Amino acid sequence: MANFNTHLSIAAAASTGAALICVNVHLIAITDMPWLVFLGTVGGMLPDIDANNSRPVKLLFNVLALMGVATALQVFEGTYSSYRLLSIAAVTYLVIRYGVFSLFNNLTVHRGVFHSVMAAVFFALLIICVSYHFVHWDVLHAWLNGLFIALGFIVHLFLDEFCSVNLSNVRVKKSFGTAMKLFSYNNMTASVLLTICTLALYWIAPSPIPLVNVWEASDWDDYLTPVRFLQQ
Ligand SMILES: [Zn+2]
Numbered sequence: 001m002a003n004f005n006t007h008l009s010i011a012a013a014a015s016t017g018a019a020l021i022c023v024n025v026h027l028i029a030i031t032d033m034p035w036l037v038f039l040g041t042v043g044g045m046l047p048d049i050d051a052n053n054s055r056p057v058k059l060l061f062n063v064l065a066l067m068g069v070a071t072a073l074q075v076f077e078g079t080y081s082s083y084r085l086l087s088i089a090a091v092t093y094l095v096i097r098y099g100v101f102s103l104f105n106n107l108t109v110h111r112g113v114f115h116s117v118m119a120a121v122f123f124a125l126l127i128i129c130v131s132y133h134f135v136h137w138d139v140l141h142a143w144l145n146g147l148f149i150a151l152g153f154i155v156h157l158f159l160d161e162f163c164s165v166n167l168s169n170v171r172v173k174k175s176f177g178t179a180m181k182l183f184s185y186n187n188m189t190a191s192v193l194l195t196i197c198t199l200a201l202y203w204i205a206p207s208p209i210p211l212v213n214v215w216e217a218s219d220w221d222d223y224l225t226p227v228r229f230l231q232q
Helices: 004-024 030-050 055-076 082-107 117-134 139-163 188-204 209-217 220-231
Strands: none
Touching: 004 030, 004 139, 030 055, 030 117, 030 139, 055 082, 117 139, 117 188, 139 209
């Protein structure tokens, strides 16, 4: 299993490369790049959210807790005195950061259902639906958001699988085959649940046709020009 920093840098490098290609073929503007690279890097952290006490999961629950506090303050603002509001904010933070977090830890096993290709598709579709329906991004950018999350995710799975093979003496570690899998075969209930959620998200997601059209109209010649130049 690759460590946190390796995952971080490889995911960032892969998404930078992919974003550069997108800019090169005029699929996106250069100003879109930092956001997509950020999403690709986040995608590269996601598969390990089921590793108890890993850095990504702690960070994720800190962010979720702060989002919960912001929502609670918005809902109860004007209803309670500032002293009570402060108590509500503190309780909300503690419940999400420690209560929901320990529940999540008890329900998930590392390299379980979240460490699979199906989870990559699930998270990609989730971000597509949120970007399109809640943040009201256009179809092209909503789908690119999802695709970059999936890219980082898949790179993470490949990297873990690659690290389970000891290249110097070609000894295959015990963990081989646990990183890159379509589903979690040990927990079929969770796998079926995740598949149902993924199908539901696909149903809710906007059609990718506009992305496909832009993709086909993109100037791939621009991207291929340096290659052709080298071939001559
Ligand atoms: Zn991993």
